Amino acid sequence: MKLNLKTTIAIVVIAIFFGCEIPYRDDARLLIKGQVLDENSEPISGANVAVYAREGVSFFTGTLTTLLNETETLADGSFSTIMLLALDENFVIEVSVDNNYSRYQYRTDTVAFVPEDFLIDLGTVPVERLASLNYNITQENASSLDFEYTFSYVTTQCTEVYSEGVLNTEASSCYETTTRSSALTADNPNDTGSFSTLLGAEVLFTYRINDQPELTETLVIDQTDYEFNFAY
Incomplete structure (x- = not known):
């Protein structure tokens, strides 16, 4: 039919x-x-x-x-x-x-x-309190033609998966570390953005200007609205 x-x-x-x-x-x-x-x-x-x-x-x-x-x-x-x-x-x-x-x-x-x-x-x-990191990256030195940066921070989600009563660590994802990266040039020298992480967590800001060695700053997120301004 x-x-x-x-x-x-x-x-x-x-x-x-x-x-x-x-x-x-x-x-x-x-x-x-x-x-x-x-x-x-x-x-x-x-x-x-x-x-x-x-x-x-x-x-x-x-x-x-x-x-x-x-x-x-x-x-x-x-x-x-x-x-x-x-x-x-x-x-x-x-x-x-x-x-x-x-x-x-x-x-x-x-x-x-x-x-x-x-x-x-x-x-x-x-369960943990959250915070927002708001960043503003600007170019002040015209000779700084290339700028690469990475934020390394803790995610805000915790999911635990159990198989037959035992925690499956491979399938689970609980407050893991993730990154956000970008590269700025003379045509696009500035950047702004925000992301959520845990209040009290540490965020690593790693950057490189032109061909110079990488540098890292540690940010302690001690405010629910954390403002981070960086000039290069």
Whole structure:
């Protein structure tokens, strides 16, 4: 039987919206608990703890994300929530505060592995305050024709991936170091920009003028809006 275009589209839509329901183990309850502290080991109350299943991909909307459960941290930063055990290859627990703090994600596969004692204990969740580094690089010496620079800094995302209850370090990415580089010339001698990093982190600014040796400055990000001006 040959299907026309409208029938084909209808079948696809039905498959997308009704064929991706998340299975549960009705006889199992999952306990999720932990404590959210900032970089000074101070508790964060009111932080949002959301549990998701990212069970498929939709042609129209991209990744299909289903909110399974949600709670908030108490005054001491602790949280606990009990829910039916959802079986999904992309089981995600996300901890967030607001735009001034980093986000944390715990990812695992509850289809291939059921947590021991039906418990996921996140322990101390690493959430830290963020800062913006705003930089302005200008040329003052006309003989400085070429300028190369690199910022080396810590990212603001922490995602931990667990395989059968063990941290998979290769798949995880938690506050890793990244770089931002550029080369300025006589035709393009100035540059401005900004990026986010962790408050209190060190940023390395490495630069070279013409063919001179590289030099490095260490910037301690002690303000939420850190201004860095550099003239060469």
